[in-house]
Amino acid sequence: MSAAVPGTPGAPVTVRVPAKVNAQLTVGGLRPDGFHDLANVFLAVDLYDEITAAPAPEGEGPLLTCSGPDAGRVPLDHTNLAVRAAYALALRHGRSPDVRLHIAKDIPVAGGMAGGSADAAGALLACDTLWGTRTPREELLAICAGLGSDVPFSMTGGAALGRGRGEVLTPLEVGGTFHWAFAVAEGGLSTPAVYRECDRLRERHGAGAGVADVPAPEPSAALLDALRAGDADALAAALTNDLQPAALSLLPGLADTLKAGTAAGALAALVSGSGPTCAFLAADAASATAVARELRLSGTCRTARTATGPAPGAAVR
Numbered sequence: 001m002s003a004a005v006p007g008t009p010g011a012p013v014t015v016r017v018p019a020k021v022n023a024q025l026t027v028g029g030l031r032p033d034g035f036h037d038l039a040n041v042f043l044a045v046d047l048y049d050e051i052t053a054a055p056a057p058e059g060e061g062p063l064l065t066c067s068g069p070d071a072g073r074v075p076l077d078h079t080n081l082a083v084r085a086a087y088a089l090a091l092r093h094g095r096s097p098d099v100r101l102h103i104a105k106d107i108p109v110a111g112g113m114a115g116g117s118a119d120a121a122g123a124l125l126a127c128d129t130l131w132g133t134r135t136p137r138e139e140l141l142a143i144c145a146g147l148g149s150d151v152p153f154s155m156t157g158g159a160a161l162g163r164g165r166g167e168v169l170t171p172l173e174v175g176g177t178f179h180w181a182f183a184v185a186e187g188g189l190s191t192p193a194v195y196r197e198c199d200r201l202r203e204r205h206g207a208g209a210g211v212a213d214v215p216a217p218e219p220s221a222a223l224l225d226a227l228r229a230g231d232a233d234a235l236a237a238a239l240t241n242d243l244q245p246a247a248l249s250l251l252p253g254l255a256d257t258l259k260a261g262t263a264a265g266a267l268a269a270l271v272s273g274s275g276p277t278c279a280f281l282a283a284d285a286a287s288a289t290a291v292a293r294e295l296r297l298s299g300t301c302r303t304a305r306t307a308t309g310p311a312p313g314a315a316v317r
C-alpha cells in the first residue's frame, strides 16, 4: 500500500502554533474560583510548536511522542494538554479518541510563552481535521477555554486583548512588525506558583489580594495606541507585567538577565507572562540579533532567541 497523501482522508495532519508574549499583563484580585481577572494583551511571536495527528487503531486512544531539545521535560501521559485536547474533542463528538500525536517542540517548556497551550490548540485543530469532525470555530474556542486560559489565544494568534481569566478575546489591530529577543532560563516556573506569589506579595504589602482589594484590571490606552501605530519606542514605554515582581521574587537571578538585555541595547525588558523567559523589545531585526548574542554571552540565561510578532495562530500546514 502507498503512503497516505497529505490532505486525503486519514492522512496525517500537521498544525503549526505560535508562542506568545504578554505586552500588558494587569492582574486583578483573586476570584472565588481561584483565577484572577486580567487585562491581558497577547502578541503571538514566530516561535512555533508543530503538532501532528495521525490515525491510530480503534481503542488505542491518544498516544503521544515529543521531539526537540526540551522534549525530556514534556509529560507524555494524560496530563499533557495535547492529550487532554484530543479527549475533549472526542467527547464533544461522542467518538473514540484514537490518534497518534507528535509534538515537535521549539517553544521553551514552562517558560511563560504558552507552549503547552500551543500544543493543546494544535492538537485540537489537528484532530478535528484528521477525524473530519468539522467543529464550528466558536465551539473549538470554547473547548480551548476549558483546557486553559491561554489556549484560545494560541488558536487565534495575531494580537488580542484577553479579559476574564484571559480567555475572552478581542482581536487587536497591529500596525507593524515588532522585533524581540527572548532569554530562555535554565529551569521553569509554575504558573499557579507565580500567581500565588503575586497574591502573597500583595498581602505582605498590606493591600489584600482579593477582588475587593485590587483595582479591576483595564487595558492601557497608550499600549493599544502603540500596537496600532506599529511604534516600537511607544510600545517599549507602555509594556507592563504585574507578575514580574512575583517571578523575580521566586527567581531573583532574573534581574541580572533583564539588566544584561537592557545593557545590550533593548528598548525595554520584561518577564514574559509568568516567566522565567525574559522578553526584550528591540528597535529592529539587527538590534534583536545583537541583544540575543549579548544575552548568550552574559551567562545569565541558558540560551537566547529572536522572534517577531504578530504571528498567525494555529494553522494546518
Ligand SMILES: C[C@](O)(CO)[C@H](O)COP(=O)(O)OP(=O)(O)OC[C@H]1O[C@@H](n2ccc(N)nc2=O)[C@H](O)[C@@H]1O
Pocket: 022, 025, 034, 035, 036, 037, 038, 040, 112, 114, 117, 147, 148, 149, 150, 151, 164, 165, 166, 191, 192, 195, 273, 274
Ligand atoms: C500567565 C499567563 O500565561 C498570561 O497569559 C496566563 O494567565 C496563564 O494561563 P494558563 O497557563 O493557560 O493558565 P491556566 O491553566 O488557565 O491556569 C493555571 C493556574 O494559573 C492561575 N491563573 C491562571 C489564569 C488566571 N487568569 N488567573 C490565575 O490565577 C490559577 O492558579 C490556575 O489554576
Ligand SMILES: Nc1ncnc2c1ncn2[C@@H]1O[C@H](COP(=O)(O)OP(=O)(O)OP(=O)(O)O)[C@@H](O)[C@H]1O
Pocket: 073, 074, 075, 079, 080, 081, 082, 103, 108, 109, 110, 111, 112, 113, 114, 115, 116, 117, 119, 120, 150, 188, 189, 191, 273, 274, 275
Ligand atoms: N504539551 C505540553 N508542553 C509542555 N508542557 C506541558 C504540556 N502539557 C502539559 N505540560 C505541563 O505544563 C507545565 C507548563 O508548561 P508550559 O510550557 O505550557 O508553560 P508556560 O509556557 O509557562 O505556560 P503559560 O505561559 O501558558 O503559563 C510543564 O511543566 C508541564 O509539566
